[in-house]
Amino acid sequence: MSVQIYHPFSSFNFSNSKCFLSGEQLNSEEEKIQVFPQWLMSMYGLEDKPFKLLDESIATYKDLKAPCSAVINEVHLEPLEKKIADAFNTGYEAVKSLDETSIFLWAGKLLYGILFNELQSGIKLQHTQGEEFNISQSLIHKFSHLHLMLQSLIKPISFEDFRPFSLFLFRVDNNKTEFGYRDEINTLTFALRINDFGLVICLQDNGANEMYHRDIFEKTKSETLHPIQFEEFSGRVFYSNYLFNRLPEYNILPVADEIYIESMPLRGMSSKPLFDNWVNKTYGQVLESFWKNWGFSLFEIIKDPEKPMSFLFDDKGDTINAATIELPR
Known part of the structure; x- marks a missing residue:
């Protein structure tokens, strides 16, 4: 029997009665998983801390959940969660030894879980106002491809000779009690700074940002960074992924009882560069936000x-x- 792909964005069904990953009908609307895993929330006391959604409403970290089949969670998601938790709790060397696709799938699952909550909130808000929910086709394009790739957790789906992501990992001299988290849903960019490491990942760029920042990453990847240095690098990546002007396209190739995802060339038919022009003033505004803990103003930065x-x-x-950096960690 051929593998069936679930396409939630074709019907825009983001109810709690269907598994977010497989689309199968659930036995109960109580069949859910935490978007931020319990081990991470417990480690940093996040459960009741506020989490602002895009519509400006406030949830708590523990409020963010996604409907998920109990079997899929037990058989497929919990083993991934345990592998990630063990490595993240151990620290940089253990994280570095993880296969990068596991980090991609874990970060993608978390970010998609947030997106699922954002969509539910947005649809509910629009309906209460008597309006249809609208979202741009380019975002649907990105979100649906991320969801397709996440289904490789539960189905025989393989990436054919490409990596859909850019990943940057550093050893960081963190304050061990600090939970440093940041995301940008529209560009599918994710950063996490905990324990003795920090990582930044662009989930749908086919490695373009890795190439864009290759020289800087080569100079810094073996260093132990001060948190402000990691935040600077993160700011660079978040900004460059905003400048990334391609929507990666893929061929979906069913072969027997497997599905292969093949990447199309990013350049496509366009001769323009993959990234729009870097503007220092805009980058400075990004840095001002990323350096908020240290209080640097845009005027100082630029x-x-x-x-x-x-x-x-x-x-x-x-x-x-x-x-040599004399700033608090």
Whole structure:
């Protein structure tokens, strides 16, 4: 029997009566998983902390749930969760030894879980106002492809000679009690800074951001970063993924009882660069947000418009040693 792909964006059914991953009917609307896993919430006391949704409504971390088949959770999701939890609790070296696809699927599951809640909230709001729920076709394109790839957790789906993501991992001298989390739903960008590491992942760029930041990453990936350095690198990636102007296309190839996903060339028929022009003032605004903990203003950051403030590199372009940075962690 051929593998059946679930397409939630074709019917826009994001009710609690269907499994978010498989689309199968659930026995009860209480059949759910936490979007932020319990081990992570317990470690940082997140359960009752506020989480702002895109419509400005406030939920708590423990409020964010996704309908999920108990069997799928037990057989497919919990083993992934345990593998990630063990590595993240151990620290940088253990995370570095994980296969990157597992990190991609875990981060993708978490971000899609947030998106699921955002969609439910948005649909409910629009319906109460007597309006149809609208979302751009480009976002549907990205979100549906991420969901397709997440189904590789439960179905024989393989990525044919490509990686759908860019992943950056660093050792970071963190305050061990701090939970550093950031996402950008529209670009599917995710950053997490906990324990002694920080990672940034772009979930649907086919490695384009990895190529874009290759030189900077090569200079810094073996360093132990100060948190402000990691946030600077994260800001660069979040901004560049905003500048990324392609929507990756894929061929879906059913072969016997398996499905292969093949990536189309990113350049396609367009001769324009993959990324729009970098504007330092806009990047400075991003950094101001990412450096909020340290209170730097936009004026300070772009005092020299040609060379925004940096804690990663000095004026000569050499990497700054984290130990020389005199700022709180």
